[in-house]
Amino acid sequence: MDDFRLKVFIAAARTLSFTRAAEQLYISQPAVSKHVGELESRYKVQLFTRRGSHLELTDAGRTMLEAAGRLLDDYRRLEYEMSLCADQTGGELRLGASTTIAQYLLPPILAHFTARFPGVRVSMSSGNSAEVEQALGEHAVDLGLVESLSRRQGLHYTLFRPDELVLVARPGGKYARRETVTPEELPRIPLVLRESGSGTLEVIAAALAARGIRLSQFDVTMRLGSTEGIKAFVRNSDAMAIVSVISVVDELRSGALRIVDIEGLTLSRDFVFVHAEAEPARLARRFIDFARADF
Structure with missing residues (x-):
């Protein structure tokens, strides 16, 4: 199973809309239906059910969403590990940042980081601290930056x-x-x-x-x-x-x-970095070290 099929399913599961998933991924709506149908055929389950005009995840769909998040994390980690073997820094890094950090701290750091590591594809979403931590827990981002005093159980924090x-x-x-x-x-x-x-x-x-x-x-x-x-x-x-x-x-x-x-x-x-594992994945660690040095 390739990671793009998982990305299609995750986009559809989070938006509960094949149309919005297609827009996010720049593919057609029939392509979304095709990828989801292939997953359903492979595992012989129904992932979505329709109630009126609304989509809902089935129990199997919720299980798939949780597992797919973990698998995509593994794919990204594999991609980075292989880039290290080729003596390159590459891969995909999804950042989530609270509003103040996203607006006033990160933009120049991101400009310097992407110039230094052009092989890394970086995306950033923003929200308040609680929303960023929730996104991290749902595997929607790889690394968060927040400003709250509280610490959420199961997550790990590194000073910025x-x-x-x-x-x-x-x-x-x-x-x-x-x-x-x-x-x-x-x-x-x-x-x-x-x-x-x-x-x-x-x-x-x-x-x-x-x-x-x-x-x-x-x-x-x-x-x-x-x-x-x-x-x-x-x-x-x-x-x-x-x-x-x-x-x-x-x-x-x-x-x-x-x-x-x-x-x-x-x-x-x-301001702190927040990550799901005690030791962040290598690409996340590379960004943490770079951001602290760049600042």
Whole structure:
């Protein structure tokens, strides 16, 4: 069985749509049906069932999906091992990164990595930390980069680099002349926050809980799923936001935003690599080592 047939099945199983699977893989819908039918014939099982206009996985389909994820991981590992035998670094590396890392840290590293290792096919998906860890557990990505404090059982974490969260406001707004605020003042300040599942939100909640302050006490003006959206909101309102300092470098330089210190409170965290095995596969390890050195 070749790995492309498995890729077709996995795409169909995850989207529950032969049409969307065909679009993702740049093949025709009949080709998707053909590959799935060949798998069903080979194993003498039905992988999908149709309920009205919707596809659902059968029990056999769910078993196939779990096994196919493991097999594709083995195929990618084999491809990399063979490239080492040929004294080349090649293969496919699927990265999943939380929003801040995907937007502000990874792009230059990926540019340098692909220039150094042109034989490696790299793809990256992004979401919040919880979504990235879920994708790793489902074998949808080979290596994750997240920013959350929590650690999911069954996954392994390797330090990438430290990060700091800062409180920002627009210079011409209500808090233009404030240099500092106390933690106790924060619940009275209109804030824009990230969505549930965000590593940034988890760090904020943990640090404030240690001071006896709960997020439920806050005056939350808006919850947004991206840092860029949060920054744009703050630039056009009197609300403030707590974001990674690496995400506001340009705004601080241009004067579009300013930092307001929180007295006696440092919001620090680590960006980490997350992988399914204690020792990452060699291609994932190559990327980890490269990214740490490149940074």
